[in-house]
Amino acid sequence: MPRITAPTVAEHRSRQRRAILDAARAHLAETGAAPTLAEVAARAGLARSSLYEYFGSREELLAAVVADVFPAWAGTVVDAMRAVPEPGRQVWAYVEANVVLFAGSERAVAQVLTSVVEPHLLAGPVRDFHQSLQGPLVAALAAFGEPDPASVADIVDSMVLRATRDVWTLGPDEARRQGDAALRLLARVLGPYLGLDASVGDGGRAPGHASG
Numbered sequence: 001m002p003r004i005t006a007p008t009v010a011e012h013r014s015r016q017r018r019a020i021l022d023a024a025r026a027h028l029a030e031t032g033a034a035p036t037l038a039e040v041a042a043r044a045g046l047a048r049s050s051l052y053e054y055f056g057s058r059e060e061l062l063a064a065v066v067a068d069v070f071p072a073w074a075g076t077v078v079d080a081m082r083a084v085p086e087p088g089r090q091v092w093a094y095v096e097a098n099v100v101l102f103a104g105s106e107r108a109v110a111q112v113l114t115s116v117v118e119p120h121l122l123a124g125p126v127r128d129f130h131q132s133l134q135g136p137l138v139a140a141l142a143a144f145g146e147p148d149p150a151s152v153a154d155i156v157d158s159m160v161l162r163a164t165r166d167v168w169t170l171g172p173d174e175a176r177r178q179g180d181a182a183l184r185l186l187a188r189v190l191g192p193y194l195g196l197d198a199s200v201g202d203g204g205r206a207p208g209h210a211s212g
Contacts, residue, residue, distance in 0.1 A: 020055070025109060027043060028065070029108050031108075032111065034062060035058075037055070037061065062113065066121060066122060069113070074129050074133055076101055077133055081137075087144035088196060091140050091141060091156065092190065094136070094156070099160065100179060103167050103179025105172070107172075137156065137157075141156075159186060160182075
């Protein structure tokens, strides 16, 4: 029978830190407001004094959330692209995942972070976020047969940003409706180019792509 060993101090601290970051992110998504350390500690099931062992201030905690969420968001988009085999659908999955991500609960997280975190702390993670997504998008466009995939990738990103620019200012329900409208618009423009079935415009979702 295998021996069950107790977690090491490093493992324990890693789990506690993960719980704190998850609690802060959940608070941001649910309330649309930056949490106090006491609120995060309570949600994570920790004493406030214990939280100070990991983060000395709310600003330090929010900076850690920024460093945590942007790679997670990028992973969500890349995973959506990997879930479909054809390059054209991968490009559409990129578009759809970006719109759904920021028209959903993560909209509130992004909105609060951009309003309460110092711009210099956001600059690096935002840059890395876009760079980590450009590679898969350019690769999908190249596999699709696009002769200038880098330029078209920039155009696709610009279209997504333009179609969703008002989402940031809306409440949750209206943001989802606006997100669906943005997907329908983007489907009408990109669907023919990508060779997708006309039903891609039905709710903005590509054929065979599961709705969330």
